[in-house]
Amino acid sequence: GGSSNNQAELLELTETIEALEEQIAINDSRMSGFLKFINGEVETEEDITTDPIEVDDTTLQVFPSKEDSILRREVELENVGIEAKELRRTVNFSNNRAPEQLYLIPPVKGNLSKEYDPEQKHYGIDFTAPQNTPILTVMDGYVFFSDWTMETGNSIGIQHANNVITFYKHNSVLLKKVGDYVKAGEAIAVIGNTGTKTDGPHLHFELWIRGHHVNPVEYFTLSAGES
Numbered sequence: 001g002g003s004s005n006n007q008a009e010l011l012e013l014t015e016t017i018e019a020l021e022e023q024i025a026i027n028d029s030r031m032s033g034f035l036k037f038i039n040g041e042v043e044t045e046e047d048i049t050t051d052p053i054e055v056d057d058t059t060l061q062v063f064p065s066k067e068d069s070i071l072r073r074e075v076e077l078e079n080v081g082i083e084a085k086e087l088r089r090t091v092n093f094s095n096n097r098a099p100e101q102l103y104l105i106p107p108v109k110g111n112l113s114k115e116y117d118p119e120q121k122h123y124g125i126d127f128t129a130p131q132n133t134p135i136l137t138v139m140d141g142y143v144f145f146s147d148w149t150m151e152t153g154n155s156i157g158i159q160h161a162n163n164v165i166t167f168y169k170h171n172s173v174l175l176k177k178v179g180d181y182v183k184a185g186e187a188i189a190v191i192g193n194t195g196t197k198t199d200g201p202h203l204h205f206e207l208w209i210r211g212h213h214v215n216p217v218e219y220f221t222l223s224a225g226e227s
Contacts, residue, residue: 104221112125154173158182172189
């Protein structure tokens, strides 16, 4: 009677702990990969957002309180990967053109200061512009990342149609939050100089198509330096 009940409870508890440990290992791997993706290290978007991760209250309780801002940010980054994947599955985007037919507006009215150079691990392009210049989204889409990281400072990531993602990094202020729908040309941030990977006020802009970084200049409807 009582002994068998105790054994059943112990077995159930053991299975729960094993499942939780496995989930934590998966979560750690996903968060590590997404942080590399955000910070411009070599990972593809498919590597980060393959299958959505099931996150429940039990999993979140493993982490310390929200007073620990770094660990809280890691939990939020994990959710970002889930949201990006779910947006791709469920959202009916207004722009249904193939990636090869993309026509982007420049993200800022400024000057192109550093070109796309993947050999030097510069996976986007840089713009300089006066203080308080707004940063604009280049296409319609949904914000799936809006937060601070050590290397890229205040950054925003937007999920567009057809597996297209754009990143806007080093901003002084973020104007949109995760889940916001934004239209092409809408202000999403203010140019800045935040993060360790910056040596002056500028915008670092990246364009990823089907999980691979490309040269954004090839897709602009105007030349990058036009204002």
